[in-house]
Amino acid sequence: MAAQSSCVASLYTVGVLEAVILRSFGPEGGQVLFTRDTGQAMLSRSGTRILTALQLEHPLARMVVECVWKHSTATGDGSKTFILLLASLLRLIHAAASKEPNVSHSYNSTKAAEAATARHLADKLLAFALKELDELIATGVVPYGGRISWEDFTATAQSPSLANNLCVQKLLRSFFHTRFGYTHCDFISHLACELLSYWKFKNELPSFSLQFVSDNFPALHTPVSGFPVCASRLIDGQVIHRDFATPPLKTDHQPVKAVVLTRSLQPTLLNTGDVLEVGCGGRMMEERSIVHFSAWMERSLQGIIANLQTLGVCVLLSAVKQSAAVLALATQAEMCVVECVSEDELSLFVRLSGTIPIWDCSMIEPEHVVTLTFCRPIQLGGHRYKNTPQRITVKPCSLVICAPGEGQTEQYACALQDAVRMLLRTWEPMHAAVTTTSKRTLQSHKSSSLHTDNLTDRTTYRSSAIQPIHKCVLEPGCVISAGGSFELLLHYALLQHGHSCSVSHDLNIDTSVSQLLANALLSVPQKIYAHSPKGDKSSKDSELDLGLESVSCKYQLLLAVLQCVRSLLKVDTVLPTHIALHTQSSRPASTSWEDTEDEAED
Amino acid sequence: MALNGDEEDFEWEPPTEAEMKVIQARRERQDKISKLMGDYLLKGYKMLGECCEVCGTILLQDRQQKNYCVSCQELDSDIDKDNPALNPQAALSQVRERQLASQSPAPSHTPELNESPSSSQGNMSVPQPRPEHCEGAAAGGRTPLPPPAVPSPSRLVLQEAEEAVLTKLRWATNQLQSSASLEASIQLCSLITSCANSLRSLKEVSQ
DSSP: OTTSOHHHHHHHHHHHHHHHHHTTOSTTOOOEEEEOTTSOEEEEOOHHHHHHHSEEOOHHHHHHHHHHHHHHHHHSOOHHHHHHHHHHHHHHHHHHHHHSOOTTSOOSSHHHHHHHHHHHHHHHHHHHHHHHHHHHHHHHTGGGSEEOOTTOOSGGGSOTTOSSOOOHHHHHHHHHHHHHOHHHHHHHHHHHHHHHHHTOOTTSOHHHHHHHHHHTHHHHEEEEESSOGGGOEEEESEEESSOBSSOOOSSOOSSEEEEEESSOSSOOOOOTTOOOOOOOTTSOOSOOOHHHHHHHHHHHHHHHHHHHHHTTOOEEEESSOOOHHHHHHHHHTTOEEEOOOOHHHHHHHHHHHTOOOBOOTTOOOGGGOEEESOOEEEEETTEEEEEEOBSSSSOOEEEEEEESSHHHHHHHHHHHHHHHHHHHHHHOOOOSOOSSOOOOOTTGGGOSOOOGGGGGOOOOOOOTTOOOOSSOOSOTTEEEETTTHHHHHHHHHHHHHHHHHHHHSOOHHHHHHHHHHHHHHHHHHHHHHHHOOOOSSOHHHHHHHHOEEEHHHHHHHHHHHHHHHHHHHHOOOOOOOSSOOSOSSOOOTTOOHHHHHHHHOO | OOOOSSOOSOOOOOOOHHHHHHHHHHHHHHHHHHHHHHHHHHHTOEEEEEEOTTTOOEEEEOTTSOEEOHIIIIIHHHGGGGOTTTOHHHHHHHHHHHHHHHHSSSOOOOOOTTOOOOOGGGGTTSOOOOOSSOOOHHHHHHOOOOOOSSSSOOHHHHHHHHHHHHHHHHHHHHHHHHOOOHHHHHHHHHHHHHHHHHHHHHHHHHO
């Protein structure tokens, strides 16, 4: 049945995906139970997780899931709403296209005419959204919401006269409510607020500290399974997820000095296959053997350790495994060594302390040494780690996430990371045009030699297809009450815009496009309220219950959906190949959008 | 609504009532298919990139690498579930219903031949062994005939029951002769078997 047009094929596919996530959608949505062949089970309501767990070989379905995943990586939320909006837009476009096929060109069949009309409509929709949507939102939606200031983390920090009770914690609470339900959302949102208030950099934009936390989140948290969720807490200092390789410091001499090693102290002069010629080099000696060679090596090692001792170093943080000789000498010299520290943690450590890791072991200078307030082992769950803060202006703190099982700790960690991304999107200033294409540097935290002056490097996110926005219309921190209010308000704003367009000049195109978008938006509140059977709840109650959501995240969601619609409708034919073009399970961040399109396009 | 490339000025007319109904039915069917497919996907089936040759629905593949078309294999045979002509379970429950109706003090009327029995739950009060799951046509033949609840059934009731069963047997035989589908033939054969069993039990009871 290759005669199915792409519009119809996408409609069927997205309809199926919609049926998959529909029952989990909304505040009353259910959870999906995931089971593995090993018997591990996990409950989740996250749309991204559900969609990425499905086994899909259909290229259009995979394209859609790819879009959802990318959107979710950028904004942290909204994957189910994405699918719902996508489905309703495709339905309306299909209906509109079958009503009035574009007869200005001659096509071979109704199908081709419909497909062309649909494509044209999708292009118009996207163009309209890029041009006018932000203004419409600013005038029609934002006045009904509010603005959270970055300083208002909890409700207690505000003056009690504020009726709206807007604060970051409330926003986070409603976010976690969609992920975890009522049980733990209060606790986790409180914990998240604490973490963020610790990591607030003075005199910096909120987006800066949020970006920092988001980039370094793997190094900033420790998952511990086997404890109840309420045991999660913040602890002082950075946790290095490795135990001491040598016996830890016996006495707490404060302050503790440490160095960061990126290579083995004992240089590997000999590799497999090398031939060592043991000779005398001109001097006549009776015996020269490998024993002398290793003795010489040890002496040079002793020299290095003695150098470190004179600098007062007690702790060696090594990125690689050190040899037994190094460990023995370090123990003798009463130094403790931590080996195989992960790159993330080392780079965070280096960044926070402002030190330079040692590269050449023969040249160890005082600037390589960093002073720590304390350095001690800490037992978290079944593992022993090392806890060490630095003496800098921002006191570092690390998050310990506890949950009954490993799957749950991962879930909570993911949810927290997504929450930070969502907040980042909320507070990101949507600036005016940038001359160069500034892409998001995903690898910025991987570089091991980040100095303090690099902390001012701002990373901004831009979708590669968005045209530059000329004025800063949407202020950072705009929120609106959750539960479909954004969609309803935008629906009315679009209808009004359509009316005013048709009255002022006959641009029927704009009217029909804004009408289509307005009707599509209604599907979201429809689905939210179709689930909840309680019709007798007073409006005041429901407003308090549903919480807040971020306006800029919703705006990004709309744009992403419209782009996805356009990409889906651009597909002419789907060609089956018998070679696997890319593996199913890997979703690398560097997969460019063009790859998937090339696979599916004519 | 044929549109050729030559027709430049195509007048769109709103669809008629009949067409609207067709469109509506098609949409509902599509929604049903989507819902079923969604459920299967959540169960672990794989969505393939191919479509069914018969109906054009996207194919699913289960863990055993077997392809499955939701609309052909499930939706179309769904409505046949309650049809007593094809399903012996439905036939049996219809017979029981008729027995119940004739045994009650209120004047009972013979139920229609194609009245679909609501389900076996209606016969909860009557203590009869009943298969809980519809294991297919073959199982229907193995169902033991429910013993009559009334201690002394009257001749009239037995005769009526016998007549009904014979009618069904006759009808099934006719259907079998003209049947082309393997599935339907199997089901009809088992219906005949169960009718024969019912007749035997009725004869035993009457003696």
